Amino acid sequence: MSRHAWIDASAGVAGDMLLGALLDAGARLSVVQEAVDAVAGGAVRISEREVRRGGLRAWKADVSALDDQPPARTWREIRTLVTGTAHAVFERLAEAEARVHGVDVAEVHFHEVGALDAIADVVGCCAALEDLGITSVSAGPVAVGSGSVRTRHGVLPVPAPAVTELAKGWQVLAGGDGELATPTGMALLRTWAGVCEPLPPLTLDLVGVGAGGRDPAGRANVVRVLIGTRSSPIASSLAEPAMLLEANIDDLDPRLWPGVLAGLLDLGASDAWLVPILMKKGRPAHTLSVLCPPTLADPLTDRIFRDTSTLGVRRSPRDKTALDRAFVPVKVGTGQITVKIGHRDGVLVQVMPEFEDVAALARSQGRPERVVLQEAVTAARETGLVVGAPMVSVWAGRAER
Template sequence: MRLLAFDGRMGASGDMLLGALVAAGADPSVLSPVEDALDVTYRVHEVDKNGILATKVDVLLAEADGGDPRGEGHGDDHRRLRADGDDGADSDDGGDRDDAEHSHQHQYHHHDHAHDEEQTHHDGDDSHGYSQGHDHSHPHSHDDHKHHHSHDDHTHAEGHGPHRTYPEVVDLVESMNLPPGVVADATAIFRVLGEAEAEVHGTDLDETHFHEVGADDAVADVVGVCLLLDDLGVDRVVTGPVAVGGGETEMSHGTYPVPAPAVVNITAAADWSVRGGPVEAELLTPTGAAILAHLAEGVETLPSMSVESSGYGAGGWEFPDHPNVLRAVVGDGGSRLVRDEITVLETNLDDAPPEVLGGLQATLKDAGARDVTIVPTTMKKSRPGHLVKVVVKPEDAERVAYRLAVETGTLGIREHGAGHRWTARREFETATLDIDGDDYEVSVKVASDADGVVYDRSAEYDDALTVANETGVPVREIMRRAVDAVASEAGGT
């Protein structure tokens, strides 16, 4: 199984993830659908981070760029500054970049920025109620480094484009002619971001504007990461504990501790853990958190793997003793099951007729449910009842919940939140059985792990029952013969 492991001990952001994936072997040419759909272009180049050669990916305004954004000689390489630090603080924009063109010296001091246009936060600052015209607190002194360039020359795409709602972002992503898996991952990541923002502000997901999260550069970060990941062709993504940094940050609603509110909400539902430090800066941004929350499972140490490639994605901070990079390692991680993102719906019923319960399997699966379980239980006052549990993909949850409500009349449905299940790869093969000179076909479900190693075969009962009724052979015998026939064709594996 092809494994991708991130080392987030210096946090994560959208552009750090872009850089890490390119450095680990992903082809940046796959990013062209984003450039075709938006007025942006990606600039890929290398920078030095405390002696480590790291890959930096900048999202630039295509029309404003005076030259080839992927080449050398782009004189103004000042990074994006993001209030929430999304791709800023620890990542792609949080502070002044240390690219080869700009070698600013950052110290552990706080300062206030008053450059409204320059400081547009990127990966979700406004998702926490940040506004472009506010002060930013970063762990370096603006007085300690002098800017000898004009901010009018900036071509970074911070905040460019409309501030979209979640449905508008989904429509945009679906219009980009992307592989289906990339569309599914990107829209799921934006849902994570949108739900975190809505929870912070107490608003509805579909009506809440993403602000900077929904602007062109943020869309380029999220969709770009999904495209690069698809190009790498990995089966499993893991991350160690992710550093959030420390200290405080200034937002439009006041001073908040690091991590920012939306980051706290996102990580609460993530499979991986977070840790404070190791510096007083905002290291984990909402975009970085959302991407990892959707894609990665948590591990405490690097899993056993045969390393094929590795690389570092550069962030924007300069610290004396901590290279501001995100490491990605790709290799063979052994045979494992497939991680499937799900959520679970459930409701208690005490007055549903048996006919309704009997039909729920079919009606809910038609609406998008992956599995339906009905468990007899005892309700209050000792009344008999049933617990209905439904496994769905997060994006199908609302539709399936509505179908469950109208089918059963239930007044409330609980959702357990986004999680995951481990599943086998499932394929169907057809077994042809010769019984008394006649051929009969039975479907057989074949289960295998991520490397294609088969560990179970089971005949479809309905097919076997039909053959049993026509031939008089017991259904159990039909099922056994079907499984044996498929196994024999596969060489007995």
């Protein structure tokens, strides 16, 4: 059964806070420590304890590097140490730091982020997520803080530049004084979470509360993770109302149909297609069908009258259940092809390379479309885009940053 996690970052987010929340929800410390040891070679120890933050009980993950002066590492060095989702988190961090500091991504020095304790935060969180059997993640708006913070680069404004880079496309709020969101916490959230949304409908199973290091007055410095299952397979992709527009047409020049269909889709139709039919007196004709949201029925009807020779358009209400969709670019040789995926209840259901991308790449390279299509399917599979894969792994592999 798929399991969904929703992250409440309304008081901020950091790597150790997420780790504490996942341990509080039931992730096993032994599993987390084993994963960290596999990367850090026993140079880091993780412990857990109960604390109070703003009057609330919370779980604190303490990450201790046994090396008093862990070295600053470049992304070139770190990427040889981590794999899977943890690799995706650090790659996202490296790209954000490279953009804000104007350096090559491979040579980004993480300083605090590259220290052993921060590597343990990322690897430990990813191991805890997997240990809890979480297949999909979403999160609410993130409190990023205000003021300034002292770093290896000197005093920087809050939110820190890397946090703002990582937060692009996400809802944020100040939420209080000081640094409330760290680059590590933001990178974990953005790598895991596919969408920023309020708490979705869940049958709630587990709740974890992770504590930050400070206990400021007037605010509980915690991250909450709410974990549960969809109440039914339909709950995550409810049927939505739609309208079907139809017209039988026997006197339109067939060379016009491609433009008619393209115009309807450009105007917002969900789908538009033709079905060959025989009308009275044996005349060959087509049924034009257009599926659309009810709010677009009127403008699409006007377009049908404008672009075809029909004298009437039929309407009938429909219910439509659609998979949630996303588009993931994958590398195919020296080119790139977008793969359209459909998912439901946190699990990948459909995977299909966009044929227009396939055709364009084939033309540019002078190669057969069928060969490029097969290479795109193979590249998608190697990226982890396979039917049945959890969406957590898909978001981790997304090239969109």
